[in-house]
Amino acid sequence: AQKVTQAQTEISVVEKEDVTLDCVYETRDTTYYLFWYKQPPSGELVFLIRRNSFDEQNEISGRYSWNFQKSTSSFNFTITASQVVDSAVYFCALSDNDYKLSFGAGTTVTVRA
């Protein structure tokens, strides 16, 4: 069975601070995919990134960066120099070759001006 754990329920920061969201996963599959989605107050789910199990290269996209470590089954997400517009719920998710997503509980990020 697959499981995704986001231990942080809520994180509150002041604008321009960095914030790191933790994601730990469990799976028996050797091929799997990890995702991060953003859900702003408007409710839509915005795709941020997908990582394959065979590609541990970290990735940076603007102020966003992701650290994938298979040794610790973690796929952490960092927002650098946070902005008010980053306030949202962030979900980590996992799928294998059936492409069914298992979601973590989500982390609510509040960025205060």
Added chain:
Amino acid sequence: SAVISQKPSRDICQRGTSLTIQCQVDSQVTMMFWYRQQPGQSLTLIATANQGSEATYESGFVIDKFPISRPNLTFSTLTVSNMSPEDSSIYLCSVKFGTGVTYEQYFGPGTRLTVT
């Protein structure tokens, strides 16, 4: 990516009634899914909508309660039947593009359902 639309965007329904939610994609996709997000909760997969055959339901979800159709590669419907207040949720369709290194999965804007 693709443009995914859902209708209605929101609705308020009385208990005992049914609501059909539509999901339209602007390109052909191999796999479509329906998810539920109960208030303040994470997302849970309801079923995989299979084109030309019956949907595949996850544990805890049954066809009589959530009948699904997928008549072609760009369209699917989810019906929430005999609704109760516990069905108040956001219902989202999701589509899969590509495989392996090109695999991506996107979500529609959601249908916010309130059952009174």
